[in-house]
Amino acid sequence: MSxxxxxxxDLCVSFATRDGVVRAVDGLSFSVDAGEALGIVGESGSGxxxxxxxxxxxxxxxDDVTLSGEILFEGRDLLRISEAELSRIRGGKIGMVFQDPxxxxxxxxxxxxxxxxxxxFHTGATRPQARKRAIELxxxxxxxxxxxxxxxxxxxxxxxxxxxxxxxxxxxxxxxxLIADEPSTALDVxxxxxxxxxxxxxxxxxxxxxIMITHDFGVVAATVDRVLVMYAAxxxxxxxxxxxxxxxxxxxxxxxxxxVPRLDHRMGGRLRPIEGxxxxxxxxxxxxxxxxxxxxxxxxxxxxxxxLVRLGPHHExxxxxxxxxxxRLTTPGRPWETPS
Amino acid sequence: xxxxxxxxxxxxRPRRGRTGxxxxxLLLRRLRDGVxxxxxxxxxxxxxxxxxxxxxxxxxxxxxxxxxxxxxxRNFGLDRPFHERFGSYFADVFTxxxxxxxxxxxxxxxxxxxxxxxxxxxxxxxxxxxxVFGIIGGILAGSRPGSLFDRGSNFLSVTALxxxxxxxxxxxxxxxxxxxxxxxxxxxxxxxxxxxxxxxxAIVHGGRIFQLVRSATVEEMSKPYVRVARSKGFPHRRxxxxxxxxxxxxxTATIAGWEYVRLWGGAVFAIEYVFAxxxxxxxxxxxxxRQDFFVLQAAVxxxxxxxxxxxxxxxxxxxxxxxxxKAS
Ligand SMILES: Nc1ncnc2c1ncn2[C@@H]1O[C@H](COP(=O)(O)OP(=O)(O)OP(=O)(O)O)[C@@H](O)[C@H]1O
Ligand SMILES: [Mg+2]
Numbered sequence: 001m002s003x004x005x006x007x008x009x010d011l012c013v014s015f016a017t018r019d020g021v022v023r024a025v026d027g028l029s030f031s032v033d034a035g036e037a038l039g040i041v042g043e044s045g046s047g048x049x050x051x052x053x054x055x056x057x058x059x060x061x062x063d064d065v066t067l068s069g070e071i072l073f074e075g076r077d078l079l080r081i082s083e084a085e086l087s088r089i090r091g092g093k094i095g096m097v098f099q100d101p102x103x104x105x106x107x108x109x110x111x112x113x114x115x116x117x118x119x120x121f122h123t124g125a126t127r128p129q130a131r132k133r134a135i136e137l138x139x140x141x142x143x144x145x146x147x148x149x150x151x152x153x154x155x156x157x158x159x160x161x162x163x164x165x166x167x168x169x170x171x172x173x174x175x176x177x178l179i180a181d182e183p184s185t186a187l188d189v190x191x192x193x194x195x196x197x198x199x200x201x202x203x204x205x206x207x208x209x210x211i212m213i214t215h216d217f218g219v220v221a222a223t224v225d226r227v228l229v230m231y232a233a234x235x236x237x238x239x240x241x242x243x244x245x246x247x248x249x250x251x252x253x254x255x256x257x258x259x260v261p262r263l264d265h266r267m268g269g270r271l272r273p274i275e276g277x278x279x280x281x282x283x284x285x286x287x288x289x290x291x292x293x294x295x296x297x298x299x300x301x302x303x304x305x306x307x308l309v310r311l312g313p314h315h316e317x318x319x320x321x322x323x324x325x326x327x328r329l330t331t332p333g334r335p336w337e338t339p340s
Numbered sequence: 341x342x343x344x345x346x347x348x349x350x351x352x353r354p355r356r357g358r359t360g361x362x363x364x365x366l367l368l369r370r371l372r373d374g375v376x377x378x379x380x381x382x383x384x385x386x387x388x389x390x391x392x393x394x395x396x397x398x399x400x401x402x403x404x405x406x407x408x409x410x411x412x413x414r415n416f417g418l419d420r421p422f423h424e425r426f427g428s429y430f431a432d433v434f435t436x437x438x439x440x441x442x443x444x445x446x447x448x449x450x451x452x453x454x455x456x457x458x459x460x461x462x463x464x465x466x467x468x469x470x471x472v473f474g475i476i477g478g479i480l481a482g483s484r485p486g487s488l489f490d491r492g493s494n495f496l497s498v499t500a501l502x503x504x505x506x507x508x509x510x511x512x513x514x515x516x517x518x519x520x521x522x523x524x525x526x527x528x529x530x531x532x533x534x535x536x537x538x539x540x541x542a543i544v545h546g547g548r549i550f551q552l553v554r555s556a557t558v559e560e561m562s563k564p565y566v567r568v569a570r571s572k573g574f575p576h577r578r579x580x581x582x583x584x585x586x587x588x589x590x591x592t593a594t595i596a597g598w599e600y601v602r603l604w605g606g607a608v609f610a611i612e613y614v615f616a617x618x619x620x621x622x623x624x625x626x627x628x629x630r631q632d633f634f635v636l637q638a639a640v641x642x643x644x645x646x647x648x649x650x651x652x653x654x655x656x657x658x659x660x661x662x663x664x665x666k667a668s
Contacts, residue, residue, distance in 0.1 A: 058570055061485055061561050083575075091572035098571075103564040108586050117582070118572040169572065 003075070004031035005209050006055070006177055011069035013050050020282040024050040026233040028069075029308075034176065037203060037210040039220040039241075041256070042230035045278060048213045049099075051230075052179050054079075056090050073177075092122040095170030095208075097180040097199075101163035101187070105154040111165045112138065112150025115172050122173040137168040141198060160191035164198065171202060178203065181213045196223055217260045221245070226314065229253050232278045232289035235308065239315040249317040249325055252290045288319070296321060366659060374648040381644045385637050386429050390418075433641065439634035443627070448634040451623060452642050458528065459612065459619030463603055465534055466541025471596040473542060474549025478592075481550070482557025483580050493550065500547030505607045509540045509614035526616035537615040544607055545599050552595045553588075560588045590661055597654035604647045 013025040025047045032038045040048050055078060059065050071078040073094070078086065090096075098104045105114060115134035119125050125133065131150070138146035141164040154162055163183060170178055180199060184192035200223050203210045212224050220227055220241065227244050229237040229252065237250040248254050255274040276293035279285055288294070291301040301320055309322035319325070396413040404412075413419060417428070432438070438448040477497070481490040500508075516536060517525040523535050560566070561584055569583045612621030620639050627635040 056571060058567055060567075061558070087573040087575055089573070090570065091574075096568075096571045098564060098568060100564055104568045106565045106569065106583050106586070109583070121573060121578075166568070169568070 002033075005034045005036075005074065006211075007031040007070075007072040008051075008055075009070040009072070011051065011054060011071065012067070013047075013054050014066050016064040016066070017282075022281045023233050024281060025054065028228075028230070028235050030228050030235070030238060032177065032209045032211060035203075035207045035209055036226070037200075037212060037224040039224035039227045040211060040213045040230060041215060041217065041220055041227055042236075043215055043256075043278065045281075046230040047233040048215075048230060049181055052096070052181050052211065052213055055179065056094060056096065057083075057086060058090075058096075088122070091118050091169075091175075092173045093175050094177045094179065095173070095175040097163070097166050097170045097178065097183045099182040099185055101159050101166055104166055105162055107154055109153070110151045111143075111154055111157065111162075112146075114154075114165065115150075115168050118169055118172045134168070134172070137172055138165065141165070141168045141171075141202075142194075143168075158191075159187050160194065163187060163191075163195050167195070167198060167202070171206065171208065174206065175208060177209045177211065179211045179213070182215070183212075184219070185214075185216075199223065217244075217257065229256070232285065233281055234289055235316075235318055236290065237315075237317045237319075238308075239317075243312075243315050247315075247326075249311060249315070249322055250290075250319050251294050251296055251321075255293075363656070363659060363663070367656065370652050370655060374652055377648055378641075378645055382430065382433050382641060383426075385640060386426060389633060389637070390425060390429075438638035438641070441627075441632055441635045443630045443632040443635070448632075448638040449642075451635050452620065452638045455618060455620045455623045455639075456642065456646075458617065459608060459621065462534060462537055462612065462617055462619055463541065463600065463608055465538040466608075467545065467596065467600045467603060469538055469542025470545035470549055470599065473546030474599075475553050475592055475596065477546075478550045478553025479557050479580070479585070479588075482554040483561060483576070483584065485558050485561075490554075494554070497547040497550040497554075500543045501551070503544070505540060505544045506610045506614045508543060509537065509611050512536045512540060513615070526614075528618050533615075533617075537611050537617050540611050540615075541603060541607065545603055548602075549595055549599050552599075553592050556588050556591050556595070557584065560584050590658065593661075594654060594658045597650075597657070601647055601650050601654065604643060604650065 008031065009029050011025055011028040012023070015022045015024060028047075028051055030038060030040075040051065042048055053059055054067060055071055055073075057067075057078070067079055069079065073089065076085075078089070105111065112131060112134045115137055116127070116130035119130040119133050120127070123130075135146050135150050138150055143149055143161060143164055149157075154165070157165065167183075170180075178199070183199065184195045187195060196219060199210065199212070202208065210224070212219065214220060224241055226240050227238070228235060229250065231252050237244075237248065237253045239247075239249075244253070245257070248257055252274075259273065274293055279289055279292070285305075287300075287302040287304055288297070288306050291297040294301065298320065304320075306318050306320045306322075308316050308318045310316050311322060311326045317326075396409050396416065396418055400409045400412055417425065436449060438452075440446070441448045441451050444451050474497075477493045481487075481493045484490055513525050513536060516522050522532075524530070524533050527533060561580075566579060566584060569579045574582065608619070609621035609624060611617070612619045613625045616622060620643055624636060624639040624643075626632075627639065
């Protein structure tokens with residue numbers, strides 16, 4: 001097999017804050033092949049955004065951040081290259097779409113210019129060339145009347161339209177990888193679906209690899225090939241989308257899947273939230289972070305951190321019970337429907 | 341391609357600030373407010389002079405008898421009822437009759453009119469210096485909070501802010517005029533006379549402009565669109581000039597404008613006096629010493645009117661430019 005486009009190895013990210021050190025990402029590894037789509041799923045605060053910001057080192061002004069591990073992109077470790085080298089990759093080879101379209105655009109710059117400036121910076125195109133290309137891109141992402149609207153300021157665009165502009169910015173220089181951090185969460189439902197569809201289309205059309213960050217399994221099911229489930233800064237399960245729905249191994253994944261409302265069940269009976277709260281990330285977690293909320297937890301789960309167990313070529317689970325649970329679940333079927 | 345959602349007919353976010361009804365009504369509203377403020381200033385001066393104090397006493401020689409004082413009062417029409425006195429006083433002030441200076445033996449307005457250009461010149465030179473220090477420093481510091489430059493310049497600006505302005509003026513006189521003899525100690529004897537008083541203004545007000553510009557820059561740098569600009573690969577300087585300053589430029593200019601207005605309301609009086617600069621500040625303080633009520637009153641009212649007008653101009657310019665940006 002060829003080397004993956006992006007390979008993250010044992011990524012750890014911590015912030016020094018007034019309340020102590022926050023371990024926001026703890027031992028994360030994953031890879032994305034060219035043209036492939038990976039989903040990163042987990043509840044709020046599990047470290048999804050921090051993981052994605054680490055890739056391009058886009059932390060805030062006040063963040064006192066410590067990074068370790070490796071982020072290999074086309075053979076280079078992004079954590080160790082200079083800011084100048086990284087700036088060729090940001091927006092050039094890796095594009096990014098952020099969560100909140102209302103605040104992601106510069107309020108005093110025409111939207112077309114916000115797309116075109118990136119093209120000029122990375123390709124050295126002239127102003128008219130870049131503008132022409134920006135209009136094509138805006139048209140491609142579904143801005144009606146793009147040639148006219150490209151001179152308007154963001155405030156005259158709706159949330160969904162602004163997110164389309166963001167997508168145009170992210171793909172402006174034909175990146176190899178697109179990172180979308182909850183690109184549809186801030187939008188209303190119909191618009192959400194359109195944005196997701198747009199990303200999916202563009203990915204297939206342009207052969208871009210995609211990292212889709214979300215807490216919604218519906219989004220995952222519709223758009224990705226593989227899934228990484230995160231909990232409390234740590235990876236829980238890493239598998240293909242088929243395995244996720246047919247053979248979820250980790251009790252946390254199983255718990256999340258039970259939360260997905262399904263049309264073939266009446267609401268209520270089957271929707272069981274996971275009891276308890278995720279641990280605070282400022283505390284040292286010795287065992288499995290999910291153990292306090294896990295119905296199956298044993299002594300060792302509380303004391304020792306479980307290894308990432310390899311269950312197959314495309315399936316890993318960070319659970320002490322992974323092997324025996326895998327044996328039990330090899331019969332195809334939906335785990336939450338198997339009577340216990 | 342899927343169906344495309346329509347842009348909502350209403351703007352998603354309300355426009356910044358009250359743009360309500362365009363500039364004409366705004367101008368009228370602000371002019372009305374300005375006139376009301378000015379009338380209040382005049383009324384307060386009248387009350388202080390005629391109700392709390394007694395103008396006849398001010399005029400009378402120290403050894404005047406009661407009869408003499410009463411005669412003076414009659415001469416000035418002070419025996420008339422209150423509302424009549426107030427009315428005629430008002431009419432005088434608004435027709436430009438501020439009375440005679442007893443000390444200088446000429447109309448009070450003339451004395452003030454002579455001092456005004458000197459003060460305008462000093463304050464303008466001073467505020468330009470303050471803006472240069474404050475804006476450049478504030479932007480550089482605010483764009484890299486916590487850096488060595490930020491911490492150093494922040495310390496300097498806080499020091500500049502907390503030193504009393506007259507003390508700073510004296511310090512500059514001692515160092516640059518007395519010790520090194522580079523600039524004159526006081527008065528206005530040549531072009532170099534303006535350097536030290538203007539520098540005092542630049543340091544004190546530059547410190548404040550620095551603080552305000554720095555925090556505006558820090559706030560702007562923390563906005564999500566800045567991260568997006570960085571995600572395009574732009575280096576720090578390009579993010580700052582191409583994106584952040586486009587948004588803070590107007591606020592920054594307004595900060596400097598307001599600071600200019602503040603200067604008129606305070607520091608310029610003490611600083612002029614320390615340097616014996618022949619402007620309104622020195623005139624006002626001297627008039628107070630000599631109990632020259634008419635000059636004092638004229639200076640306060642003219643300076644008040646100047647502040648009100650300057651404030652109005654700053655505000656209107658902000659609106660005009662802001663609307664321009666929004667509508668472009
Ligand atoms: N700049 C920062 N300084 C300190 N702590 C941070 C910082 N950014 C994130 N964190 C902490 O790191 C943890 C992970 O945050 P992150 O934003 O990655 O979560 P997330 O999975 O993206 O959640 P959400 O679904 O709400 O976006 C959180 O506990 C958060 O409080
Ligand atoms: Mg997030």
